[in-house]
Amino acid sequence: MMSLSEKIGNAKGDKRMHTLPQTFCDTITHLHSHKGQKWLTDFPQLIRYCEQRWHITIHSHFPLSYHFVAPARKADGSELVVKFFIEPSELLHEFVEELNLSKKRILLWGYAHSVLATCWLIEDRQDAASFLRAIEAFQHLFEYY
Structure with missing residues (x-):
C-alpha cells in the first residue's frame, strides 16, 4: 500500500501537504483491515470537512502511532490540537x-x-x-x- 498524499486546500487557495507515513498506514490497515483502508482513502475529505465545519486550519501532524494527531488553528488565531481515530x-x-x-x-x-x-x-x-x-x-x- 502506498502512503496517502494529497494536496488539501482551504477556501483561500492555501495548499498544504498532508502525507501520512507508510508505517502509520500499515498500522491502520493491519488493525482495522478494510475499514482502516476506507478511512485512509477518505482521510483527505475528512480533513477538508473538519476544516470547513469548524473553521480551522489543520497543520502537519505530530509523530503518529494509532491516531492522527495534529496542531490546528482557529479562524480567530487561537490554537488547538485535533485527534482523528477510526x-x-x-x-x-x-x-x-x-x-x-x-x-x-x-x-x-x-x-x-x-x-x-x-x-x-x-x-x-x-x-x-x-x-x-x-x-x-x-x-x-x-x-x-
Whole structure:
C-alpha cells in the first residue's frame, strides 16, 4: 500500500501537504483491515470537512502511532490540537483498559469536565460553543453505553 498524499486546500487557495507515513498506514490497515483502508482513502475529505465545519486550519501532524494527531488553528488565531481515530468508542476502550475504570465513570468524568470548562468560558465571556457540543456528545455516548 502506498502512503496517502494529497494536496488539501482551504477556501483561500492555501495548499498544504498532508502525507501520512507508510508505517502509520500499515498500522491502520493491519488493525482495522478494510475499514482502516476506507478511512485512509477518505482521510483527505475528512480533513477538508473538519476544516470547513469548524473553521480551522489543520497543520502537519505530530509523530503518529494509532491516531492522527495534529496542531490546528482557529479562524480567530487561537490554537488547538485535533485527534482523528477510526472508532469513537476505541478511545473509550483504551481508557477503560489502561485506567481500570468503568465506561460509565469515564463518560461522567468527561461530561463533568466539559460542563466545568463551559462554565469557566462563559464566566470569562469567551465562546463556549465547542464545549457545549462536547457536553452533547458525552450525553449521547452515555445513553449509548
